[in-house]
Amino acid sequence: MTEPILQARNVVKRYGRFTAVNGVSIDVLPHTVHSVIGPNGAGKTTLFHALTGTVPLTSGQILVDSVDISTLPGFKRVRKGLARSFQVTSLFPNLTVLENLRLAAQGVDAVQALHPWRRPESFKAACETATSLAERLNLTLVRFRPAGELSHGQQRRLEVGMALAARPKVIFLDEPTSGMGVDDIGDMKQLIFSLRSDYTVVLIEHNMDIVMDISDTITVMQLGQVLVEGAPDAVRCDERVRSAYLGSMITGGLR
Numbered sequence: 001m002t003e004p005i006l007q008a009r010n011v012v013k014r015y016g017r018f019t020a021v022n023g024v025s026i027d028v029l030p031h032t033v034h035s036v037i038g039p040n041g042a043g044k045t046t047l048f049h050a051l052t053g054t055v056p057l058t059s060g061q062i063l064v065d066s067v068d069i070s071t072l073p074g075f076k077r078v079r080k081g082l083a084r085s086f087q088v089t090s091l092f093p094n095l096t097v098l099e100n101l102r103l104a105a106q107g108v109d110a111v112q113a114l115h116p117w118r119r120p121e122s123f124k125a126a127c128e129t130a131t132s133l134a135e136r137l138n139l140t141l142v143r144f145r146p147a148g149e150l151s152h153g154q155q156r157r158l159e160v161g162m163a164l165a166a167r168p169k170v171i172f173l174d175e176p177t178s179g180m181g182v183d184d185i186g187d188m189k190q191l192i193f194s195l196r197s198d199y200t201v202v203l204i205e206h207n208m209d210i211v212m213d214i215s216d217t218i219t220v221m222q223l224g225q226v227l228v229e230g231a232p233d234a235v236r237c238d239e240r241v242r243s244a245y246l247g248s249m250i251t252g253g254l255r
């Protein structure tokens, strides 16, 4: 049996007296796309925050390859193989695509991160990582352009690349297609699906067409808890899921 690469066990996150995530357990299998969906306010982003160390857990456990990382801060979780996509606002708009990727690659190693202004050639490995990532992201043609001049879709792909530069085992993507046009959505969908050959993807996505097409497993959350978990076809047909989405603000809806 395949062992999960990432496990959340009974994870609870409270903000004051409000419980945003209330005892969530999930097993994420390696080389899969595992999507987390649910109506607005279901607790998806808070679960991501808790898994990646953006916020401390109230209780519960998180294991990566069976190692407990529950109390590690976010930057140490990156070294254990968890990476989260950056937001467009955290790209360096005046630096080129390659420079952004190189800095992200350097950032994994604490020693290199402390010497960001050494000659770029001296960071051979980081430069190579940046070049191969630009290719993978279909950004080779714009690799010498400042990130701020890219289209929205290209910037969002670069965000994913910044997380990949950390050479993660598991990459967390929070609504990677938000604000995108149809063409860009297709490119992002292909990119995410292609990632599962080398990585494991945990995805929050409101576009149900994408979720249903590329997910291996879907966890449906409601009111901070897991409502249903399963393969896309099973989730799509589940009456509890249909009811949960009725009247919600979610875009796309279930087909």
Ligand SMILES: Nc1ncnc2c1ncn2[C@@H]1O[C@H](COP(=O)(O)OP(=O)(O)OP(=O)(O)O)[C@@H](O)[C@H]1O
Pocket (backbone or CB within 6 Å): 015, 018, 020, 038, 039, 040, 041, 042, 043, 044, 045, 046, 047
């Ligand atoms: N820092 C915070 N302090 C207090 N409450 C919070 C905080 N962050 C989130 N919440 C609350 O926790 C609940 C879950 O929010 P969360 O953002 O995790 O939901 P979500 O499923 O990601 O929703 P959406 O799809 O709208 O992004 C919401 O009721 C939200 O108001």
